[in-house]
Amino acid sequence: MINVVLVDDHELVRTGFRMILQQQPDIRVGGEAGSAEEGLHLIRSLAPDIALVDVHMPGMSGIELTERVCRSKMSTHVVIVTVVDDARFPKRLLDAGALGYLTKGCSADELVSAVRQVAGGRRYLAPAVAQQLALATLDGSASPFDVLSSRELEVGYLCPSPDNIK
Structure with a gap:
């Protein structure tokens, strides 16, 4: 049995994930958190x-x-599920210790597949993100996200530059 905890500040998102995962005979949602x-x-x-x-x-x-889960050497594997699919951002999260990265636009089947794959100790990346990461590696471009701290990443995402606001 794969035991899962859901951590998302949107109750509707957690409810959707729970409904999808609880239909699986090998997955159990053991808890939910809003922060x-x-x-x-x-x-x-x-x-x-x-x-x-x-x-x-x-x-x-x-x-x-x-980062805290990984630093504490807990046995829990983190799978990020977010709206951000820019490959530079997922790379930073994978470097922080996440084993999976999905976008909230993924299908129910992809969510279940990612949970099973990561529970088996393997990484899982949304296909579009994996392709972007592979292409970025081929052209040798370094990401500016690589040098930012966790807080800098969070603030940069929450407070976009005025040029990006329409």
């Missing part, structure tokens, strides 16, 4: 196999949660 702080507490107390984590939440970000 990264609550999620970290759940992960520490329940020691799930998988934590499905949103990146952008009030307070502590999913990036920081991922």
Whole structure:
């Protein structure tokens, strides 16, 4: 049985994930959290196999949660599920220790497949993100996201430059 914890500040998103995952005979949702702080507490107390984590939440970000789980050498594998599909951002999260990265536009089948794959100790990347990462590696372009701290990444995403606002 694959034990999963859901960490997302949107209740509707958590409900959707739970409904999808609970239909699987080999997956059990053991807890839900509306913030990264609550999620970290759940992960520490329940020691799930998988934590499905949103990146952008009030307070502590999913990036920081991922780093804390990995630094603490917990057995829980983090799968990021977010709206951001720019390959430079997922690379930073994978470097922080996430084993999976999905966008919220993925299908139910892809979500289940990613949970199973990561529970088996393998990485999972949304196909579009994997392609972007591969192409970025081929052309040798370094990402400006690589040098940013967790907080800098979070602030940069939440406060876009005026040039990007229409």
